[in-house]
Amino acid sequence: MRIIVIGSGLMGLASAYYLSEHGHEVTVIDRQQGPALETSFANAGVIHSSQAGPWNAPGIALQVLKWMGKEDSPFLLRPNAIPSLIGWGLSFIRHSRPNRFRANLKKNAALASYNIQCMQEFLEQHPFDYCASSLGVMKVIQKEQDMEKEIASMSFYKSVGIQNEVLNQAEIFSKEPALIENGQNLIGGIYFPGDQAGDAYQFCVQLTDLLRKKNVQFEYDLTVDEFLTSNNVITAIKTSKGEYSGDSYVLAAGSYSPLLTKKLGLNIPIRPVKGYSITLDMSDWEAKPLMPIIDDEAHVAITPLGNQLRAAGTAELNGYKDEINQYRIQLVLDQVINRYPEAKKHINYEEINSWCGFRPITVDGVPIIGDAPTYKNLYLNTGHGHLGWTLAMGSGKLVADNISGHNTTLDIGSYALNRF
Numbered sequence: 001m002r003i004i005v006i007g008s009g010l011m012g013l014a015s016a017y018y019l020s021e022h023g024h025e026v027t028v029i030d031r032q033q034g035p036a037l038e039t040s041f042a043n044a045g046v047i048h049s050s051q052a053g054p055w056n057a058p059g060i061a062l063q064v065l066k067w068m069g070k071e072d073s074p075f076l077l078r079p080n081a082i083p084s085l086i087g088w089g090l091s092f093i094r095h096s097r098p099n100r101f102r103a104n105l106k107k108n109a110a111l112a113s114y115n116i117q118c119m120q121e122f123l124e125q126h127p128f129d130y131c132a133s134s135l136g137v138m139k140v141i142q143k144e145q146d147m148e149k150e151i152a153s154m155s156f157y158k159s160v161g162i163q164n165e166v167l168n169q170a171e172i173f174s175k176e177p178a179l180i181e182n183g184q185n186l187i188g189g190i191y192f193p194g195d196q197a198g199d200a201y202q203f204c205v206q207l208t209d210l211l212r213k214k215n216v217q218f219e220y221d222l223t224v225d226e227f228l229t230s231n232n233v234i235t236a237i238k239t240s241k242g243e244y245s246g247d248s249y250v251l252a253a254g255s256y257s258p259l260l261t262k263k264l265g266l267n268i269p270i271r272p273v274k275g276y277s278i279t280l281d282m283s284d285w286e287a288k289p290l291m292p293i294i295d296d297e298a299h300v301a302i303t304p305l306g307n308q309l310r311a312a313g314t315a316e317l318n319g320y321k322d323e324i325n326q327y328r329i330q331l332v333l334d335q336v337i338n339r340y341p342e343a344k345k346h347i348n349y350e351e352i353n354s355w356c357g358f359r360p361i362t363v364d365g366v367p368i369i370g371d372a373p374t375y376k377n378l379y380l381n382t383g384h385g386h387l388g389w390t391l392a393m394g395s396g397k398l399v400a401d402n403i404s405g406h407n408t409t410l411d412i413g414s415y416a417l418n419r420f
């Protein structure tokens with residue numbers, strides 16, 4: 001089959017890889033000049049089943065209302081974004097009921113674990129160099145009540161395959177000595193040995209090179225405007241440089257996916273949730289941090305990537321406005337300095353790489369993978385929210401198996417759009 005993949009972020013590239021492995025003729029189209037230049041560019045770099053829980057955890061509605069309009073809040077809802085969020089928002093809240101939250105966490109955990117398996121098989125054949133780390137991830141905790149809450153949910157995490165160990169303060173310091181300097185307020189943590197980390201952008205660049213060698217075609221600097229249809233079949237896509245047609249189409253346009261399906265009458269319940277990251281060169285710091293940490297209280301993840309330290313966090317519901325708000329960048333930087341005061345001596349303030357991206361968040365916090373209703377030759381691989389790097393290769397394999405008529409390892413119905 002001739003298949004057109006829209007989007008060359010993590011989802012588009014992973015889909016293209018498995019589709020080409022199945023013998024299809026694949027073309028990847030993206031409006032950017034190269035691979036992974038939007039949300040897959042500078043994420044926190046963590047492949048973390050430990051974060052499989054959707055963001056709409058029980059209690060989220062009150063929490064977001066409490067934070068509304070507060071510039072320094074970790075989850076900022078801007079009042080002017082509310083009209084575009086009404087239907088999505090109500091559904092997002094409905095999915096925060098405890099039973100739904102657990103069911104959705106379980107789906108993400110299953111896909112995260114499948115992803116690790118796919119990654120392992122892939123890397124055995126293609127040993128990419130992307131600052132990969134298999135040291136696990138440590139969640140650090142400050143408050144007794146948070147520790148109790150975490151411990152209470154850890155047996156459920158184990159039951160869905162997410163291994164974890166509860167650590168006291170001495171144990172977190174021994175895993176990450178760089179925390180000692182300002183770690184008096186940390187009472188312990190949870191260690192997730194199965195989590196990994198790596199630079200998603202570097203991975204995508206190498207995957208693109210590999211795909212080119214496998215004769216996958218890339219069309220960059222090409223914006224897809226709309227799908228053309230006849231009798232519930234996509235016949236072509238209209239782009240900024242003319243029409244392109246294939247036998248099937250995979251939509252992997254991240255947060256922009258719903259904008260493209262709107263004209264087809266397909267509602268994809270995704271909204272963009274903006275996040276920020278900074279990347280700091282730490283090559284002159286000998287005792288730099290070794291292990292990715294997650295600090296839920298500060299809403300930040302700090303990940304060593306080779307000689308760099310990447311810190312990412314904050315969430316903002318404010319439509320598709322992609323300007324970088326320096327105040328929110330400063331909040332992320334403050335968290336790095338707070339956790340690792342020694343870092344201050346090594347930061348070159350002129351050369352901080354600041355970035356923002358839109359997490360494509362679905363109403364239930366689970367990605368949308370597989371057939372699109374109504375249109376027989378349209379497939380979706382989108383809506384991975386805060387988990388795109390954690391789920392990419394598994395999702396690519398699922399959608400490619402689905403399109404090729406192979407049995408899928410996981411029940412693809414759990415991820416299909418028609419679950420809503």
Ligand SMILES: Cc1cc2nc3c(=O)[nH]c(=O)nc-3n(C[C@H](O)[C@H](O)[C@H](O)COP(=O)(O)OP(=O)(O)OC[C@H]3O[C@@H](n4cnc5c(N)ncnc54)[C@H](O)[C@@H]3O)c2cc1C
Pocket residue numbers: 006007008009010011012029030031032035036037038039040041042043044045046047048222223224225252253254255256257260274275276277301312313356357358359360381382383384385386387388389390391
């Ligand atoms: C601050 C932050 C930190 C994160 N940290 C992590 C983490 O540690 N671990 C993790 O698992 N996930 C993390 N994520 C989430 C992860 O980065 C995303 O889920 C993932 O990148 C989404 O990939 P994608 O391929 O769906 O979207 P994208 O990477 O956005 O790719 C979509 C592509 O489609 C193209 N496109 C869109 N519309 C059109 C059009 N009309 N025509 C042509 N091309 C189009 C875009 O140019 C883009 O290249 C983080 C996200 C953010 C913002």
